[in-house]
Amino acid sequence: MLYRIAAYDIKTHLIRDLDLIILFILLSLILGINLIFGAVYFLILFLLNLLTKSSIGFGDLKLALILGSAMNDVIQLVISIDIAWIIGGVWALVSKRKSIPFAPAMILGAFLGQLSIGFR
DSSP states (O other), X not given: OHHHHHHHHHHHSOOOHHHHHHHHHHXXXXXXXXXXXXXXXXXXXXXXXXXXXXXXXXXXXXXXXXXXXXXXXXXXXXXHHHHHHHHHHHHHHHOOSSSOOOHHHHHHHHHHHHHGGGGO
């Protein structure tokens, strides 16, 4: 499902709501959810969206809520966000486009954030 969301975002710069609903259900069944961390991630991107005059899409905000909800602690959430912004920043610098699909960076950041539990 994560691959599907990332591939569709790369192709269209959109994230389908149905994909987000399925992802939320799958993550809640597999990992459990913590809506507090999801809300924190959502609010961080929402505030950045306000400051940058809507440069972050609403699909990315909804994805942040879901991916953040899959995190188990604050350090994991911070690692996830940091990796996503580093990947997104490098992608933006290398890309010749004015806008980049941010979902793949967020997904990779969340995946690596989940893996970080084993390294602490």
